[in-house]
Amino acid sequence: MQTVELAEAQARLKELVESLAPGEEIVIEKNHHPVARLLPTSSRQPRPLSEFAGKYQPLPQAEQDDLKLHDRDWCDRKP
Secondary structure (H helix, E strand, C coil), X not given: CEEEEXXXXXXXXXXXXXXXXXXCCEEEEXXXXXXXXXXXXXXXXXXXXXXXXXXXXXXXXXXXXXXXXXXXXXXXXXX
């Protein structure tokens, strides 16, 4: 895994993208903290849905209704 500061990545983006090999990644950092990853598209494997089983639960009905109310308010706004 290669790490590159954001300013350097901006200056060398084309070169970095072209240098990616399958299975390789480049981590982009800002102030020495990771903020993004570059991955070649060929190395991206779809994740099976079974990997997410049991990890996510639907919101309680009251919270779902609250979201619908907020969405409706947002959509009905006039400019």
